[in-house]
Amino acid sequence: MRTLLIGGNGFIGSHLVEGLRAAGHAVSVLDPRPARDDVDWSGVNYRCASHADETVLGEMLADCDVVLHLASTTVPFTSNANPVYDVSTNLVDTLRLLGAMRSRGLRRIVFFSSGGTVYGNPDSLPVEETHPLRPVSSYGVVKTAIEQYLLMYHRLGELDPLILRPSNPYGPRQAASGRQGFIAKVLSCLHDDAPLQIWGDGSAVRDYLYIDDLVSLVSQAVNGAECGVYNVGSGIGHSLNDVRSAAERVAGKTMNVEYLPAQGFDVRGIVLDIAAAGARFGWRPRIDLEEGLARTWREGG
Structure with missing residues (x-):
């Protein structure tokens, strides 16, 4: 299978490159950033360009069977500050990608949506795929819109989309400097003996998925x-305070915590119902939180 990963240089994408290559797939990557130096790119067709570059995109699409779309220029924290930028660089550019695929008769796309933002503040936990979509960030709104376009083209018989809604993937190589990746930030603070900032009182619940389990499903x-649409998570919720305590046990030391005012675009709690993915793909996550934290800690975060 010839796979094209759009956004393959990021945390999730780089792990998928390794997993797909190990499974025998021919792997190409289209990413605007130079290839990171902590990944072996042997045998990977890597193009340093944006998928908004129609010429380069066309060349890459001509040599693939399936597109895996992971790219995003925003995260929930940044998206609300400039929703016009969010829409123009994520929604509009994705529509151009879909148009390029359709014009070439390329039907198969795996889109990485967001199990942590598209549902908003859910009515109950765990959340099934049929739950109403009520995002509270532009990031979630754009992910939802892309999903709807993919499903529309599927109903029209023009695309064969698989939409995955990952929860909160974590593991080695996840950057601690960004606004996403709470576990990466916690482990970085423990490593540097630095104080940890938590938005809110730490009671917000999230569904954390070790990266190897996500790669296994994909x-x-x-x-x-x-x-169709599938949640991809652990199916288990942990509060931010729970994660901090577990990380301290793994590292064998404690940390100072500074609690900051809660942010309106952060959902109060999210845990995904993963029964559909389990039934369809025979998949289940195998790495629990404590083991995942330990593996990430040992490998340097």
């Missing part, structure tokens, strides 16, 4: 023709 799903 490696299976990319081979098939399944379409």
